[in-house]
Amino acid sequence: MDVSPTVTAADYALIRNPDAASPTQRTAAMEAPAFGMVFTDHMARATWTLDGGWADRRIVPFENLSLHPGATVLHYSQQVFEGLKAYRWADGSTRLFRPEGNARRMAASAARLGLPAITEEDFLASVEALLSVDGDWVPSEGESSLYLRPVIMGTEACLGVRPSQEVEYLLMACPVGAYFSGGVRPVSIWVAQGFHRAGEGGTGQAKTGGNYAGSLMPQQQAQDNGCDQVLFLDARKDKYIEELGGMNVFAVRRDGTIWTPRVTGTILEGVTRASVIELLRTEGREVIERDISLEELRAGIADGSVVELFACGTAAVITPIARLVSPDFDELVADGGPGALTMHLRGRLTDIQYGRADDVHGWMRRVN
Template sequence: MDESPTVTAADYTLTANSAAASAAERTRLMEAPAFGMVFTDHMARATWTIDGGWGNRRVEPFADLALHPGATVLHYSQQVFEGLKAYRWADGSTRLFRPEGNARRMAASAARLGLPALSEQDFLASIEALLAVDGDWVPTEGESSLYLRPLLMGTEPCLGVRPSHEVEYLLMACPVGAYFSGGVRPVSIWVAQGFHRAGEGGTGQAKTGGNYAGSLLPQQQAQDNGCDQVLFLDAREDKYIEELGGMNVFAVRRDGTVWTPRVTGTILEGVTRASVIELLRAEGREVVERDISLEALREGISDGSVVELFACGTAAVITPIARLVSPDFDVLVGDGGPGTLTMHLRTVLTDIQYGRRDDQFGWMTQIA
């Protein structure tokens, strides 16, 4: 982490948006927002230079960016990002779910991409500063929330292949509704053929745009084959399951144990993944982090020793998986419906996030 001086929300100077949405317009925009398509009135920013470190912290009107065509991010993808949510509780307060985990992961991602880390304190201060002016954008209905997208990128105009000497931090926010508008539904997963998300020594454990860019073609193939998401296998042997395009995966076994791929440096360590593991162990279930071959998973589904599959991540929280599909097979998990443990975990986790259940783990941070 960056050893910067004490930083608070007050260090982010505000320039108010004179064209901010009216209350009526904001209500209209928040009625049924598609994920990541509606943005709040402001964004938080900070600038880093190799000589001066972090400075120029501000909250300013949400607007297009001015970037030099030679900016490092445009040529060498020197960029990392995060995703977390702000939740409105019944008492009117606004809470974040384990934001320190996102701050730590962003710092680790930054280190891998040769970017300066933003301190955890600075990370939280930027969120507090943005919500101080855009707090009315936090939804109150159902399982809606305000999705927060922090971003670090190299902005120095330089075509030399080296880390940027100028870096910009941005924080934007989007009101989002329930991920499943018609209620939670099991999804179908396409198993990638000939494509891999990450290799050993690469950037698989960093949350960087290049990882997602490489997943877009396989994701399109998934959709072309009637599937919702794509599952990647390991790059070394092309046999072990790793993660979906944007979510971690778990298998529930008939004996009550829950298996998930072990973290090897090629899998993103999700905050939701870590939370699911904690929840399961707190309830007395054995969680096994291990290599899981696609063949063993298929056999387990076929002989009934694997009774549920689910994926987890910030956007959809916990998602039941109904089918695994490839050109060679199409297997149904259980009866194709959402599993009992899957839905139990989803209920417990969302109840904690929205303040409907005691926060026994101390996961929620009040921000406003």
């Protein structure tokens, strides 16, 4: 991790957007925005060089980037990113959900991709600095929020296959509503055939764009077959379930235990995943992290020993799964409706995030 002096939000110099949206324009833009399609007026930036480390921290107008055609990110995908949310509470304050976890994961992802990490305090400072100027973009209606997307990418103009010696950090923000159209509803999942998200020794545990690029064609297959998301199996044996294109998976069993694939280096360690496990265990429920074969899961659905399936992630929070589909089978989970435990967990988690329940875990960080 980059060693640097203490960094605070005040270290991000502010250059205001002269064309910032008016209150009326902002209100119109925030009415039911499609996920990741509406952006706020500003973004945070910082620049890293081999000799100087991280410097030139600033909040600037949201604008297009200027990149050299030889930038390493364009040729060798040297890039990592994160996703977290800011929530408007009833008292008017803005809170972040476990941002320290995102900062630590981004540092680990950067190390795997040969990129310099920013410190946890620098990561949090950039978020607080951006929210200090674009705080009015945090929605207050229903279960909407402000989605934050930090990115670290290699920008050096060099076609040599080596880590970039010039790197840019960006932080942008988008007001968002429900990730899946239609709000919270049971979704159908396509089981990928012959395609894998990650292999042993690869970048599966890093949050990097290449992992998602490889999931897009199977995701299109899912949509072509009437499904909302795609489930990947392990690359070594093509047998064990791993994760969806962007979410972790849990199975609720009739005996009261909850199973989820263990993290082995090919599965992203989700902040929401960790939170779900902690919530379950504080309720005295047994969570088992283990290898789960597709055959075992299908058999459990068929004989009723698996009574609920759900997925979780920052964007979608907790989403019930109704069906598993492939060219060879179409398995309906229980009656296909949202499971009781799934919706209970979703309620518990969102109540903490929106300040409707006491934050006994200390997960929420106030920024203004």
